[in-house]
Amino acid sequence: DTGVSQDPRHKITKRGQNVTFRCDPISEHNRLYWYRQTLGQGPEFLTYFQNEAQLEKSRLLSDRFSAERPKGSFSTLEIQRTEQGDSAMYLCASSLRGGRINNEQFFGPGTRLTVL
Amino acid sequence: AQKVTQAQTEISVVEKEDVTLDCVYETRDTTYYLFWYKQPPSGELVFLIRRNSFDEQNEISGRYSWNFQKSTSSFNFTITASQVVDSAVYFCALSDAFGNEKLTFGTGTRLTIIP
Numbered sequence: 001d002t003g004v005s006q007d008p009r010h011k012i013t014k015r016g017q018n019v020t021f022r023c024d025p026i027s028e029h030n031r032l033y034w035y036r037q038t039l040g041q042g043p044e045f046l047t048y049f050q051n052e053a054q055l056e057k058s059r060l061l062s063d064r065f066s067a068e069r070p071k072g073s074f075s076t077l078e079i080q081r082t083e084q085g086d087s088a089m090y091l092c093a094s095s096l097r098g099g100r101i102n103n104e105q106f107f108g109p110g111t112r113l114t115v116l
Numbered sequence: 117a118q119k120v121t122q123a124q125t126e127i128s129v130v131e132k133e134d135v136t137l138d139c140v141y142e143t144r145d146t147t148y149y150l151f152w153y154k155q156p157p158s159g160e161l162v163f164l165i166r167r168n169s170f171d172e173q174n175e176i177s178g179r180y181s182w183n184f185q186k187s188t189s190s191f192n193f194t195i196t197a198s199q200v201v202d203s204a205v206y207f208c209a210l211s212d213a214f215g216n217e218k219l220t221f222g223t224g225t226r227l228t229i230i231p
Binding site: 031033035040041042043044045048055056089091093095097103104105106107108109110 | 120151153158159160161162163166207209216217218219220221222223224
């Protein structure tokens with residue numbers, strides 16, 4: 001088990017371009033979360049999936065953001081028409097939700113997005 | 117709404133000193149979980165501990181210890197005999213128990229251990 005992986009690790013794009021990030025969770029984990037972290041701040045929740053179902057989206061997630069998790073495995077986060085304010089570290093985490101146990105979330109290394 | 121406050125933005129101590137990182141939280145849930153994560157310079161968040169709201173026993177793991185006090189809504193983290201490898205940003209986080217379990221993070225405390 002190699003943990004949560006994210007690709008790419010770094011992305012530089014010009015304002016107005018679309019970008020897509022990928023997250024591969026720990027294989028048996030049924031929950032997958034996306035967070036965004038800006039400099040000097042803690043991560044902020046964006047959205048999460050239970051298997052393939054997207055169950056909640058934060059108000060931080062504007063219409064330009066879309067996330068998918070086809071077949072309940074990997075997930076993608078797409079940002080359309082990027083803006084400079086989208087520059088941040090995008091973190092993916094996964095966890096195993098079973099019964100009444102709230103298990104810890106394991107984080108990937110993140111994708112650092114820079115919008116010029 | 118949930119909120120986590122880490123009032124200490126940066127702390128520097130000399131190696132081998134003890135250091136305590138403070139965390140104060142707010143929630144209306146009666147059942148919840150508290151976490152500490154470490155973010156070293158490499159950037160990847162590393163899980164340190166999870167504690168549920170019904171368990172107020174302090175926990176010790178090697179040089180790390182955690183003091184959970186429900187009466188003051190605090191979940192403080194102490195590193196004993198600090199080492200240079202402890203230098204990192206430490207985040208306290210809170211989640212509900214039966215809902216989406218999303219983590220609400222504090223703003224973090226940057227800890228620098230001076231050799």
